[in-house]
Amino acid sequence: MESLEALQARVVAQREKLPGMYGAVDFSITPERFAGGLDDNCMQLNEGDREARKRLLSDPETVARARAYTMLGDATADAYAALMPQYGFRPLVAMLTEACGKGVENVKDAPPELVAFIREMEATPDWIDMSLIEEGARVSRNPTANLAPFAVRGAFVATFLNKYSALPMALTGTLSHETAVRRIKETASFFTTTSLPGALNRFGTGFKAAAMVRLMHSMVRFNVLRSGRSWDVQTFGIPVPQVDQMPAGTIAVFLLAFKMIREGRTEFTPAERAFVEFNRYRCWLLGLPEDLLPTTPQGIYDAMVVYSGTLRDGYDDATCGALVRATMAAYFPSDRSLKSRMFNALERIFARVYFNRAFLRGDKTGKAKLMGVELRPYDLPVFIALGLFVFGREKLYSLALAIPALRDAVDRRLIARIDRLLIEYGHAEYTTDAAKYADRTVAAHAHGRANAA
Structure with missing residues (x-):
């Protein structure tokens, strides 16, 4: 594990190594978003996490590490994204695509930043x-083919619960239904692609998708910080810090670890261990360091408590609520057939209930109503009926996969289902356009300051 001193030095070095991107950032400050004090008002997973937060944040080094990660981008991908003024963003995407497919040594005049x-x-x-x-x-x-198509919208919405972490998404134009659909499909496409056989091998499709996601995040940082407008570092820190990517990248593992802790289990089964390592490697390809990718159920739980326990609670309806409503209202299927429209209606109900149950457990603040995702009288019955089908089918596949004589045939069937899902999701661009930022940053910055006050 990297020492605290080395981590803090890496944070400060961002300004020296990439002055065109981080030159205006004062890394000595503690942004408002960071809630490192025991009495600070922070995001909480549920009521039972308070003692865990108190235990963890009583350690000064844990707090210092969390603060450092709040101000840390992705130095390697950032350096490549910072070449946009010189190359243009489409050539950068094209060179990265070629490097992933043919090897960087075969990219003509590849810049050193791409090689690195x-x-x-x-x-x-x-x-x-x-x-x-x-x-x-x-x-x-199995969960990718059978559960994810119904859960991806609800899981995506969960990333918009906090104004400090959600603002960069608002600046990229995700407030519109059209952009929300594209972002959901890009996210679904990435996680779905990486589950295919060999996808995370060096020349696999998942490796390429991870590289594209890293570049997209770095482009967001570059465009926000260099938009010609004022990004409020004092309030929001840096846009899309590495630590903000941990919840999305490890959510399935966290939910597994959280369930295990409730059950009193401390060791993963062999299948669970493989699933955890798969998720850790996928997140590592996305640029997350070892510190943010623990290996035990307790370590995974603690990492998420530290994250939520140091992220200041803050809801801004113009940012969070608008992102949630745009995502929930988006039409997901690629056509308007009766079957597709029925799926979209049922999937939205499933996502609404899944989001409320998984991420707003016992919500007593009225946040669901404020966001426009409160449960309606018919949502739960539909969810239960649909859940019997979705989880029942997933369980049947699990039982079939446990039979050696059926395992390979069932796996091939799941792969075929995943291939059809990827066709439905379409081609993921994993890019972000600087032109989208110019008119939004000042307004969002001013609105965020007003809400912070």
Whole structure:
């Protein structure tokens, strides 16, 4: 594990190494978003996390590490994204695509930043257990094929609960229904692609997708910080810090660990361990460091409590509520057939209930109503009926996968279902356009300051 001093030095070095991107950022400040004090008002997973937060944040080094990660971007991908004024963003995407498909050594006049980017992704650390990655992908295919199509919208909405972490998404134009659909499909496409056989190998489609996601996040940072407007570092820190990517990348593992802790289990089963390693490797490819990717149920739970326990609570309806409403209202299927319209209606109900149950447990603040996702009288009965089908089908696949004579045939069937899902999701662009930022940053900045006050 990296020492605290080395981590803090990496944070400060961002300004020196990328002055065109981070030159105006004062890394000595503690942004308003960081709630490191025991009495600070922070995001909480549920009532039972208060004692865990108190235990964890009583350690000064834990707090200092959390603060450092709040101000840390992705140095390697950021350096490549910072070449946009020189190359233009489409050529950067094209060169990265070519490097992923053919090898960076075969990209003509590849800039050193691209070489460093690819070489970093190729250099798998020894704390990743590569022997389990393919088995973990196999384990993930059942929920990916059967549950994810119904849960992805609800899980995506969960990333908009906090104004401090959600603002960059608002600045990228995700407030519109059209952009919300594209972002949902890009997210679904990434997680779905990586579950395919061999997808996370060096020349696999998942490796390429991870590289594209990293570049997209770095482009967001670059465009926000260089938009010609004022990004309020004092309030929001840096846009899309690495730590904000942990919840989305590890949500399935966290929910598993949280369930295990409630049950009193402390060890993963072999299948669960493979699933955890698969998720850790996928997140590592996205640029997350070892510190943010623990290996035990308690470690995973603690990491998420530290994250939510140091993220100041803050709801801004113009940011959070608008993102949630745009995402929930978006029409997901690729056509308007009766079957597709029925699926969209049922999937939205499933997502609404899933979001309320998984991420707003026992909400007594009225946040669901404020966001426009409060449960309606018919939502729960529909969810239960649909859940019997969705979870029942997933369970049947699990039982079939446990029979050696059926395992390979069932896995092939799941792969075929995933292939059809990817066709439905369409081609993911994983890009962000600087032109979208110019008119939004000042308004969002002013609105955020007003709400913070």
